[in-house]
Amino acid sequence: MTASVSSYDVLVIGAGAAGLMCAIEAGKRGRRVAVLDHAERAGKKILISGGGRCNFTNLHCRAENFLSENPHFAKSALARYTPRDFLSLVEKHGIAYHEKKLGQLFCDHSAQQIVDLLLHECAEANVTLHLRTQVNQVRHSGGFELDTITPQGPVTFHAPALVIATGGLSIPRMGATGFGYDVARQFGLRVIEPRPALVPLVLGEAGQRDWCQLSGLSAEVIASTSTPGAQRARFQEKMLLTHRGLSGPAVLQISSYWRPGASLTLDLAPRANITAPLLAQPQRDISKARAALREHLPQRLADRLITLAPPSSFSNRALEAWEEHLHHYRFTPTGTEGYEKAEVTAGGVDTAELSAKTMESRIPGLYFIGEVVDVTGHLGGFNFQWAWASGAAAGRAV
Ligand code: FDA
DSSP: OEEEEOOEEEEEOOHHHHHHHHHHHHTTTTOOEEEOSSSSOOHHHHHHGGGOOOEEEEEOOOOEEOOSSSSSTTHHHHHSSSSHHHHHHHHHTOOEEOOOTTTEEEEEEEHHHHHHHHHHHHHTTTTTEEOOEEEEEEEEEEEEEEEEEEEEEEEEEEESEEOOOOSSOOGGGGTTHHHHHHHHHHHOEEEEEEEESSEEEEEEHHHHHHHHGGOOEEEEEEEEOOOSSSOOOOEEEEEESSSSSEEEEHHHHHHTOOOTTTOOEESSSSSSOHHHHTTTSSSOOOHHHHHHHHSSSOOOHHHHHHHSSOOOOHHHHHHHHHHHHHHEEEEOEEOOOOOTSSEEEEEEEOGGGGGGTTBBBSSSTEEOOGGSSSEEEOTHHHHHHHHHHHHHHHHTTT
C-alpha cells in the first residue's frame, strides 16, 4: 500500500500536556498544526494526575522548583507563561478549582475537564489530532518527514517544523516510550541519562525487616540527601512507610535528588526537642524515653525507634547524642520502585542543545518540550507548569 502524504506547517508528536499546549499556541497564530500520538486518546497522564483531579499548576512556581543540569534554563519559558496564564484558561472554561496547600491548584471535580479544555482550544485553533498513529521513522531533508501507520493506513506527514513532546519513561503501561530520546540521539543531540524521579525508595533486606512491618504509617519529617555533586535539597512533608521502603511526599521529593549509593537523612521530629523533658528529670529510664518520643511521633514508630536505636545511656551527653541521632536518622535505600511507580522521569534532552526562549534545538526546525527535556519539577503542579510553559514557548516560535 503506498503512503498518502499530508503536509502541515508544524507536526507535534505527543498529545500530552506539552504537545497540546504547543499546538494551541501555534494554531492560534494561524499555523496548520497536526498532533500525532500512538495512544487511543489524548492527555492520558492528565487524566490520572493528582488522584484524578489534576494538580494543574502551582501558584508559587519558581526556577528553584526544578532540577536540571542547567538550573537557569527553565526561567525564560516559566516567566513568559505563568501559572496565572494557565489559570485564566481554566477560568475561561468555567472549571471550578481549589488550592489544596502550598499553592497547589486542583480541579474541584475531574482532570477530564483539563483535557476537555485543551481539546476545545485545539479545535478552536484548527489543530488536527491523529490518534492511534505509530511513527516509524523521522527523516530530515529540508523539512521533516514522518513515516506513520494511522488507522487509515500508511501516511507520510511533512512539515518544516517538528516538535517532540513524547514525555518520559514513567508509567510504561500508559504508553510512555523513549521515543523522544531516540529522536534526539538520531540527530546527534546529547541526552542526559534518564532516571525515575518522584518515586518511592526501596530499602535493603535489613531495612525492610526493621521498618516495613510499619507499612502504612506516616510522620512529618525533613528529608535531605547528601549525594555528592548533586543539587542540595531538603523537604519538610509527610514520609510514609511502605511494604518495600519509603514513600510519601517528603520521600518522593527527595528521590529526585537521590542517587544510587547515597543515603537519606530524615529529621524524624522537626523542630521538636524530644529529650528536654527527660533532661529535666533526675530519674531517667527507657520507658520515660519511649514516652518522650511518643509525644512527637506515632506510637508504633516511637516504639520501633526505641527498640532499634535506644539511647546508649541516660547521661546528659548520651541523651543529647540520641536527640541528634533522631534529627539525622539515616536510611540507605538500595534503589527506587522504578518507572512503573515514578511520577516523572528526570534527565532527558540536554538543555545545552536547546534555545531557552523557543525550545528549538541546534537542528533548525526541531523542538523538544515537556518532560522529555532535562527539566524536572518538584511535586505539586510544577511538572504541568513546565509542560504548559515549554509548550507555549515552542508554540509561539514554530
Ligand atoms: P506526557 O507523558 O503527558 O505526554 C506524552 C504523550 O506522548 C503521550 O500522550 C504519549 O501517548 C505520547 N507518546 C509517547 N511515545 C510516543 C510515540 N513513540 N509515538 C507517539 N506518541 C507517543 N504533574 C503535575 O504537575 N501535577 C500532577 O498532579 C501530576 N500527577 C501525576 C500523576 C501520575 C500518576 C503521573 C505518572 C504523573 C503526574 N504528573 C503530575 C506528571 C505529569 O503528568 C507529567 O510531567 C506531564 O504529563 C508531562 O507532560 P508531557 O506532555 O511532556 O508528556
